[in-house]
Amino acid sequence: MNSLIIHMSSSTARRPNVARLLQDLPDAQVVEAVNGRDPAQVAGIKTHAGNLHSPAYPFPLTPAEIGVFQSHRKCWRMIVDQGWDYAMIAEDDLAVSSPEMTRARAMIAD
Structure with a gap:
């Protein structure tokens, strides 16, 4: 299993x-987050007004939300490009519980 x-x-x-996560997560590597406030990193990204579905989403997307989504999308692209069946994607503020991680890995292996 790979971890991003x-x-x-x-x-x-x-x-x-992040240093702890590199030790705690299987085959972990760091992926640089997309900064939603940096126009160069979000150039060409189109957003919708939030009225595609009912009820309409009442708030405009913030640069941080756009950056988070694009960061996860970057990881999804890495998974596809590497030919992995799956990978664990973690934010850098994750706290890992060893017993829970062992249990989660066992569920994935089944």
Whole structure:
């Protein structure tokens, strides 16, 4: 199993947790997060007004929400490009419980 840890390298406060995740998660690697506030990183991304479905979504998307979605999309693309059947995608603020991780991995292996 592969693990992808989404982390914005400028977020120095989360670096110690990223180091722990690299140890705690199977075959983990860090994926640079998309900064939704950086026009160069979100160029060409189209959003909708939020009225495609009923009820309409009442709030405009924030740059942070766009960055989070694009970061996960980047991971999904990596999974497809690598030919993996699946991978674990984690945010850099995840706290891992060893017993729960063991149980989750056993469920995936079945």
